[in-house]
Amino acid sequence: MKSYLCSKTSTKTIVKGISLFIILLVCGSQTYAQNVNITGTVTTADGQPAQAVTISVKGGTKGAVTGANGNYTIKNIKPGSYTLIASLIGLESQEQQVNVVAGQQAVVNFVLKENSSQLQEVTISSRNTNKVNAMVAKTPLKNLENPQAYHVVSLETIKQQGIVNFDDVMRNVPGIARTWESTGRAGDGAAYFALRGFEAQPSLYNGLPGFTSGNLDLADVQEVQVLKGPSGTLFGANFVGYGGIINVITKKPYFSTGGEVAFTAGSFGLNRISADVNTPLSKTEKVALRVNTAYSTENSFQDAGYRKSFFLAPAITYQANDKLTFNFMAEILQEERSVAPVFFNTNRADPLTQRNIAELNLDPKKSFTSNDLPIKNPRYTMQGEMTYKFNDHWTSQTAISRGSVKADGYYGYIYGNAAGTNVFEQYIHKENQTSNTIDIQQNFNGDVELGGMRHRLLLGLDYFNRNIIDNGTGYGMMRLVTPQGDVSYPDGALPVYLTRASVDSLLAGTGNSQSNVSTSTYAAYISDVITVAPGLNVLASLRADGLVDHGEMGDPTDNFRQFKLSPKFGLIYQPLIDRLSIFANYQNSFLNVGPQQVFDQDGETNPRVKTFTPEHANQLEFGAKTNLFSDKLSATVSYYDIKVANRVTPLVENPFDYDQRGKVRSRGFEIDINAYPAPGWSLLAGYAHNRIQNTSSNGTDFYTENGRAPGGQGPQDMVNLWSNYKIQRGSLKDFGFGIGGNYAGVYKVIDNSVTGVFELPSYTLLNASLFYDSDRYRITLNGNNLTNKQYYTGYWSVNPQRPVNYTASFAYRF
Numbered sequence: 050m051k052s053y054l055c056s057k058t059s060t061k062t063i064v065k066g067i068s069l070f071i072i073l074l075v076c077g078s079q080t081y082a083q084n085v086n087i088t089g090t091v092t093t094a095d096g097q098p099a100q101a102v103t104i105s106v107k108g109g110t111k112g113a114v115t116g117a118n119g120n121y122t123i124k125n126i127k128p129g130s131y132t133l134i135a136s137l138i139g140l141e142s143q144e145q146q147v148n149v150v151a152g153q154q155a156v157v158n159f160v161l162k163e164n165s166s167q168l169q170e171v172t173i174s175s176r177n178t179n180k181v182n183a184m185v186a187k188t189p190l191k192n193l194e195n196p197q198a199y200h201v202v203s204l205e206t207i208k209q210q211g212i213v214n215f216d217d218v219m220r221n222v223p224g225i226a227r228t229w230e231s232t233g234r235a236g237d238g239a240a241y242f243a244l245r246g247f248e249a250q251p252s253l254y255n256g257l258p259g260f261t262s263g264n265l266d267l268a269d270v271q272e273v274q275v276l277k278g279p280s281g282t283l284f285g286a287n288f289v290g291y292g293g294i295i296n297v298i299t300k301k302p303y304f305s306t307g308g309e310v311a312f313t314a315g316s317f318g319l320n321r322i323s324a325d326v327n328t329p330l331s332k333t334e335k336v337a338l339r340v341n342t343a344y345s346t347e348n349s350f351q352d353a354g355y356r357k358s359f360f361l362a363p364a365i366t367y368q369a370n371d372k373l374t375f376n377f378m379a380e381i382l383q384e385e386r387s388v389a390p391v392f393f394n395t396n397r398a399d400p401l402t403q404r405n406i407a408e409l410n411l412d413p414k415k416s417f418t419s420n421d422l423p424i425k426n427p428r429y430t431m432q433g434e435m436t437y438k439f440n441d442h443w444t445s446q447t448a449i450s451r452g453s454v455k456a457d458g459y460y461g462y463i464y465g466n467a468a469g470t471n472v473f474e475q476y477i478h479k480e481n482q483t484s485n486t487i488d489i490q491q492n493f494n495g496d497v498e499l500g501g502m503r504h505r506l507l508l509g510l511d512y513f514n515r516n517i518i519d520n521g522t523g524y525g526m527m528r529l530v531t532p533q534g535d536v537s538y539p540d541g542a543l544p545v546y547l548t549r550a551s552v553d554s555l556l557a558g559t560g561n562s563q564s565n566v567s568t569s570t571y572a573a574y575i576s577d578v579i580t581v582a583p584g585l586n587v588l589a590s591l592r593a594d595g596l597v598d599h600g601e602m603g604d605p606t607d608n609f610r611q612f613k614l615s616p617k618f619g620l621i622y623q624p625l626i627d628r629l630s631i632f633a634n635y636q637n638s639f640l641n642v643g644p645q646q647v648f649d650q651d652g653e654t655n656p657r658v659k660t661f662t663p664e665h666a667n668q669l670e671f672g673a674k675t676n677l678f679s680d681k682l683s684a685t686v687s688y689y690d691i692k693v694a695n696r697v698t699p700l701v702e703n704p705f706d707y708d709q710r711g712k713v714r715s716r717g718f719e720i721d722i723n724a725y726p727a728p729g730w731s732l733l734a735g736y737a738h739n740r741i742q743n744t745s746s747n748g749t750d751f752y753t754e755n756g757r758a759p760g761g762q763g764p765q766d767m768v769n770l771w772s773n774y775k776i777q778r779g780s781l782k783d784f785g786f787g788i789g790g791n792y793a794g795v796y797k798v799i800d801n802s803v804t805g806v807f808e809l810p811s812y813t814l815l816n817a818s819l820f821y822d823s824d825r826y827r828i829t830l831n832g833n834n835l836t837n838k839q840y841y842t843g844y845w846s847v848n849p850q851r852p853v854n855y856t857a858s859f860a861y862r863f
Contacts, residue, residue, distance in 0.1 A: 085149055087123040089157040091115045091135060094305070099137075099161055100180070101680065105728065107132035107144070108778070112728070114679050126155070135159040142824065163305060179627060179676040179683065184256050184296065185276055186588070187283050188494060188507045188578060193674050196588055196619025196632040198277040198687045200721055206733065207267060209773045209787050211818060211831030211856045213313055213321055213345070215251070215265040215273075216240050220791050221771060222275045223719045223735025225249070225293075226763040228844040231264050233388055233424040235456040235482035235519065238262030241844055243763025244292030245277065245691060246715035246741035248844075252288040253296040254380075254430060257450035258488045258513065260288075263384045263426030268323045268343035269362035271300045277719070278689060279638030279666040282592045282617035285572055286639050287513055291666040291693055292715070299378055302337035302366040304329050308863055311827075315856035318348035318355075335368035350851050351389060351416035358384040376434040384426045388460065389416040390475065392532075393846045394799075394807065396465030397751040401805040403471075403532075406841065411532040413839060413849035417463060417475060419547035424458030424480060443495045450488040456480040456521075459552065463530060472529045472537070479556055482519040488512070503580035507590075511572040516565070523559030527552065567599040576617070584626050588619035588634075596641045613639045613663045633671040640664040642697055648705040661709055666693040681725045688718040692744075701748040711753050712745035715762075729775040729785070737767045749803045758800040761844040764811070766794035775822060787818035798843040809847070812840035827860040 091099040098119025105112035106123065109131075113121040123133075128151045136142040147157045183189040185199050192199075200222045212218055219225050224245055231240045239250045239261045253259055274296040284294060308326040313319065323343035330336040341362040348355050364378040394409055395401055403409040430452040437445045461477035488511070495506040527545040529537045538544055545555050576590035592615040600607030619634040642661040649655045672687030696711025717739035724732040741762045747753040752760065771789030776782055792813045799807035815836050820829040837853040 084125045084127050085151065085154050087126055087131075087133070087147060087149065087155045087157060089121060089159065090119045091121065091159045091161065092119055093161050093163055099159075102135055102137045102159070102161075103728070104159075105134050105136070107134050133157055135161070163303070179680065182274075183494075184274060184298065186507075186576065186578070187256070187492060187509065188505050188576060189496075190505070190578065191627070192683075193623055193627060193630040193676055194578070194586055194621060196586070196621040196634045197280075197636070198632075198670065198672060198685055198689075198719070198721075200275045200277070200685075200735075202273045202275075204271055206771070207270070208827070208829075208860075209818060209820070210771065210789075210816065211313070211829050211858055213267060213315075213319070213856065215267055215270075217833075218267070218270075218273050219275075219295075221733060221735075221769055223721050223769060224277070224717070224737035224739065224767065225275060226767060226793060226842070228761055228763060228842055229391055229846065229848050231262075231388075232391065232460055233263050233386060233426050233456055233458065233480070234460040235262060235480050235521065236484070236517075238426065238456055238460075240264070241761070242295070243761055243844075244275070244290060244295075245689065245717060246739045246762040247290050247292035247691075247693075248761050249290040249292055249295055251295040251297060253284070253294055254450070255299060255378075255432060255434075256284075256296060257432055257448055257490070258288060258452060258486050259297060259430055259450075260452060260454055260484060260486060261382075261426070261428055262454050262456045262484075263382070263386070263428065264356075264358070265297065266343055266345075266358065266360040266380075266382055268325070268360050269299045269341040269364075269380060270297055272298045274298060277687070278634070278636045278668045278670060279691065280617075280636060281594075281638030281666075282590045282615045282636065283509075283574060283576065285511060285513065285570060285592070285594055286596075286613070286641055286663070287515070287570060291638055291668075291691060299362070299380075300325065300339060300341060300364065301376065302327055302339035302364050304335055304337050304368075306863075309860055310863075311858060311860035313856055313858040316854035317350050317851075318346065319856065320347070321345040330365075335366075337366045339364045339366075349387075349389070349416060350854070351414050351849075353416040353419050354387050354389055355420055356384070356386040358382060372438045374436045376432075376436075378432050380428070380430045382426075382428045384428070385423050385458075386426075387416075387418055387420045387423050389418055390461040390463050390477075391844075391846050391848065392417075392463045392473075393465055394473075394532075395804050395845065396467065397801075397804065397845070399465075399468035400803065401799070401807055402466060402469055404805055404807055406810060406847070409532050409847060411847055411849065412534050415534040417530060417534075418461070421548050422459040422461075422477075422552060424456065424460060426454065426456060428452070428454040442497050443493065446490075446492040446494070448488075448490045448492075450486070452486045453483065455483045459549075461527070471531050473531070474526050475528050475530050476524045477527050477552055477556070478524045478559075479522040479553070481521045481561075482517065485516045485518075487514050505578040505580075507574070507576040509572075509574045509576075511574070512569070513572075514567065514569045516567045519562045519564040522556040522561045525552075525555040525559050527555055565602045567602065569597045569599065571595045571597070584623035584630075586619075586621045588617070588621075590617040591615070592617075594639070598641075598643060609644055609660065611641045611663055613641075613665070615639055615665075628676055630674045631672075632674065634668070636668040636670070638666045642695075642709075645697070645707055647707060650703045650705065652705045659707065661697055661707075662695055664693065664695045664697070664709075664711075666691055668692075683723045685721040686718070689716065691715040696745075696753070698745075698747050698753045699750065701750075710745050710747060712743065713741065713759055714744045715739060715741040729777045731773045733769070733771045733789075735767075735769045739763070739765055749801065751801050751804065754801055757802070758797050760798070760800070762797075764793040764796040764809075766792075768792040771816075773818070775820075783823045784821050786820070788816070790815040793840075796843070798847070799845060807847075809841045809843055812838050814838060814840070825862050827858075827862070829856075829858045829860075831856045831858075 102115045228241045276294040313321040327339040343360045346357045362380045367375040435447045491510045493508040572594040574592040596611045615637045621632040623630040668691045670689040693713040695709045698711040719737045722734040746755040773787035775785035796809040
């Protein structure tokens with residue numbers, strides 16, 4: 050009976066509960082039904098849709114981000130009066146009042162004062178990582194449509210981290226590490242990086258040649274693109290490495306008045322002032338001028354060394370009509386430095402005397418140079434581009450690039466010791482080389498339907514010429530040094546001091562070069578991105594590249610020709626359109642190899658010239674890309690396998706003769722994450738693992754021994770992280786902070802069975818930032834290597850890096 054009563058009571062309770070739940074649900078539904086959506090469109094001053102603009106409710110948590118068509122929707126807003134804020138990183142915010150009435154959808158449209166050209170520049174720094182990129186594939190493709198992995202470092206990230214040195218930009222890219230700083234020497238004096246195990250240098254500006262023997266200035270940089278993998282099919286053999294390409298995108302003019310003036314001061318005597326000024330030049334025509342300029346001075350963390358530079362970069366855009374646009378830009382850099390010599394801790398023949406950092410005991414504060422031995426690297430680059438839109442399907446781009454770079458001054462290095470000694474030889478040389486380049490490209494881009502499928506076509510022609518004039522001296526051995534800084538001289542040798550007069554006297558007897566050589570390449574390429582089905586694209590590309598090496602002027606026998614076909618294929622499938630893609634690619638690159646004179650085993654008899662075929666690299670890669678939660682999370686995960694063949698190596702039985710048995714294999718995977726977990730919070734993270742080794746047998750040769758690392762490959766494991774938060778409301782609005790750093794694993798900088806193995810130890814760096822960033826002002830304090838970690842990089846060398854250092858900057862926008 051009790052059980053029955055309990056059951057009856059429970060039933061009544063349940064019925065009452067269900068009734069109450071239904072009443073609440075109905076009431077809640079009626080209340081919810083009274084809530085409405087706020088919708089609208091954001092356009093630019095010239096009527097174009099504005100993408101990636103954040104629309105938020107002031108004082109609340111709700112908001113939305115505009116899509117490609119400029120539309121947005123904020124859902125479930127209760128009746129009442131609100132203030133909407135339209136904002137985008139780098140733009141002045143706009144506010145509008147809206148009165149929400151029950152049962153009536155509210156519409157609020159915004160018109161930005163910026164035009165589409167300026168907005169395109171700004172959105173490069175926004176969170177839309179799936180935006181269209183016309184540079185990587187030379188065809189307008191979204192990231193999720195492109196079967197190649199690439200990483201973009203935006204101007205906003207550069208500003209957040211207070212970066213004033215181009216090399217530091219690379220710390221945000223998974224899979225790349227600097228192996229040594231710019232030396233200023235002729236030919237390859239720019240900074241060296243390891244990318245997917247192979248050497249790389251910054252050599253492209255807006256997809257065109259931009260060589261330098263010194264540093265790059267960040268004043269004119271809008272973003273830095275790192276294209277992963279061998280990319281010779283579209284860019285040729287003159288500017289690429291097998292691990293990828295570093296391409297700098299410069300700032301472009303826009304059709305309104307604006308700009309920024311900034312001053313930065315920091316550790317080791319850093320002082321830098323920069324200006325970015327943009328203005329229209331005509332009230333009746335669409336002509337705009339933008340000028341970026343900077344002046345910098347800086348000392349070294351070592352006992353000698355300095356850098357001073359002046360940079361000027363004017364750019365003009367002329368939009369003749371809706372179809373025809375002209376862009377012109379120039380960069381002029383005057384740079385003078387005193388550069389510490391690279392410390393090569395092996396002679397590459399004898400067993401290592403010191404096999405680790407502790408045994409070498411290199412004094413990181415010793416520069417082994419003086420400020421009286423400078424090198425100058427003046428450089429100019431000019432580019433002109435004409436774009437003509439025939440119709441909605443075809444566009445023509447004609448581009449011309451002209452550049453000149455000079456190495457003028459003193460370059461030296463310290464070379465490995467004999468077995469069992471602690472004494473190294475220091476050599477010096479006076480550079481006097483000028484390199485002039487010209488590149489002309491004609492590209493046609495089409496977006497047409499053929500055979501019932503969409504084709505995005507690229508047809509291109511490319512002519513490139515480089516002339517090198519070298520009048521430098523020979524090398525002289527100036528003194529003997531120890532890693533601790535002790536100095537001595539060979540028996541009977543006169544002292545050579547670290548002064549121009551003393552070094553010039555030494556070099557007077559070394560002779561000088563009288564070289565004037567020229568090379569040209571002629572290329573044609575075609576690429577087609579075929580949409581086989583919705584979300585499924587196939588890419589096929591081919592380059593025909595011919596090299597004409599004119600050799601020394603006046604010597605008709607000093608010339609040769611080479612020809613190479615370079616294919617590229619890709620497959621990308623989007624199971625979730627614009628959110629998830631799976632990709633695979635085959636990429637190719639090559640390097641032209643000149644003839645060499647060879648001899649019999651005695652090194653004297655039977656001299657003859659041997660010719661070779663181009664060296665080449667092939668990559669297989671597959672992975673996935675995401676763009677989720679309305680651009681709040683994007684990621685790329687990839688695995689690659691690169692094989693290089695036809696490397697010229699000396700014969701085992703005759704070091705005075707060569708063949709092309711050299712082979713290298715590089716494998717690894719990378720993870721690249723770009724996230725925006727909450728308003729004002731951004732997160733960049735990456736991890737890269739690489740394993741590279743020679744795969745051909747050439748005895749115990751230092752450079753090509755089978756199973757050994759070839760050198761310059763960088764650390765095997767790398768991690769990068771940066772998190773930035775800007776307070777969105779309240780009394781601390783516009784204040785913020787950032788924190789992050791880098792980890793690099795053990796780096797086998799020397800790997801040979803005869804000399805032995807020398808490993809640079811792993812390291813972890815901690816960086817942080819505090820800032821105030823309003824519409825008009827930005828004040829930033831940055832600290833790098835906050836734990837004061839002593840660490841090293843190298844390329845068969847040991848190069849000490851900076852201890853803890855700080856920068857403070859102030860910028861005014863107008």
